[in-house]
Amino acid sequence: MTAGPKILSPEQATARLIVDIVRPARLLVAISGGSDSSGLLVALSKSNSPGSGLSLFAATIDHALRPSSADEARAVAALCGRLDIPHFIRRWEGEKPVTGISDAAREARYRLLVEIADQIDATAILTGHTRDDQAETIAMRAARNGGEENSGLAGMAQAVLLDRRRWLLRPFLATRRADIRDFLTREGQGWIDDPSNLDPHYERVRVRGRLTRESPFDAAAQDVAAARRTALSDEAARLVREDVTIRQGVLAHLHAAGLQGEPAVRRHALSLLAAVLGGRAHALGSDSMDRVMAFLDGGQPGRITAGRVIFDRRRDGLYIVRENRGILPLHVAPGDTAIWDGRYRITNTGPNEIVVGPTAPDRDEALTLFPGVPPAIAMRAAAAMPFIETNALLSTDDRPNKEVAERSIVQPLLAPFDRFLPQFELNLGIEFAVLLGCDGFPRLPVKDSSRKR
Secondary structure, eight states, X not given: OOOOSOOOOHHHHHHHHHHHBOSSEEEEEEOOSSHHHHHHHHHHXXXXXXXXXXXXXXXXXXXXOSTTHHHHHHHHHHHHHHHTOOEEEEEOOSOOOSSOHHHHXXXXXXXXXXXHHHHXXXXXXXXXXXXXXXXXXXXXXXXXXXXXXXXXXXXXXXXEEETTTEEEEOTTTTSOHHHHHHHHHHTTOOOOOOGGGGOTTSHHHHHHHHHHHHOOOOHHHHHHHHHHHHHHHHHHHHHHHHHEEEETTTEEEEEGGGGSSOHHHHHHHHHHHHHHHHTOSSOOOHHHHHHHHHHHHTOOOEEEEETTEEXXXXXXXXXXXEOSTTOOXXXXXXXXXXXXXXXXXXXXXXXXXXXXXXXXXXXHHHHHHSTTSOHHHHXXXXXXXXXXXXXXXXXXXXXXXXHGGGGEEEEEOOTTTSSEEEGGGHHHHHHHHHHHTOOOOOOOOBTTOOOOO
């Protein structure tokens, strides 16, 4: 799916989606009751015809942040009833954070939407993000860094993979909010105005006011930035495929040939590879990557630490491994699943509590695990691997600890991509998944997609 500078009406945008989507398809529309999401649901309902191979569902996430939220969810349910669309309501339960409420609400919303998508085996989740939302997002990112190297200037991706298993599509990114509201008015359909959309405490609201007063959204520039980001990520994927190996899920080696070539490509690949090996949700920041690139461009053997990983340059290339500081033990109760060090998902299928932590291997063991690797690096890498033991004292011998791995499921994570993998970075994410032995990604469910699994 691509969105160029052309503006699409709600009817055109939904017609394009219906043409592009691979069928049969079960589409879950996230609807809050606001104009954007209501417009998406109504337009899809109007455009979809019997026998189309498309089944529509709707979901409302009640964030429980306002007294009227439950009534609003019921109003959406009534709309879905009139449209004969199955509707689900999920409430964000529990204590809400005092700060960062917008980010926390977004995380909760996507988590609950994925749960519903799993329940109905949805082909894709659809959201009503508009051209206006895109303009605001880019303006906020440009305010932090307006340079061309800022990948955020590409804006929101048309498609995002959530939790490595459910695709989220944004068919309205080339559609204006004003046109959506005109469409709803013609259809005799109202919408709910969220008062937080007028609250200047929120950065997006302040940016929205400036965009309205000062400058229009440059959709052509955004389209160029999106194409640039995709091309850069695809080149980084090629670099990783041709010149990177990963052993035991913890030690990456960039061959000497990979240290040559386009600096921007190396920088992009290394910033995300370091995040994967370091268990961090975001690529290394600009300042950290400036230091790393200056070190590599110096051409001399040595080490530098950034983003919880060690970059160790040798004659045969660059080794990257999690530094051994700050790796804490994790206790996992029977039947529970937990994340260790941001790098592994551990499921305890046994009857006793397990403890996951680093170990201190001897030299011979490390060299066996990492043959041909310099001993100091092999020791470092072995110490970064997950070591699992049980707390149960079932016997006087070591048999319980030897068998505990059979009662545990250890799955490698792609920390920067596990929660959100934007379409821009899909090929690069696939290469990392192959190298770490992660499960494959579901195919992007649109006909014009050339992306791999």
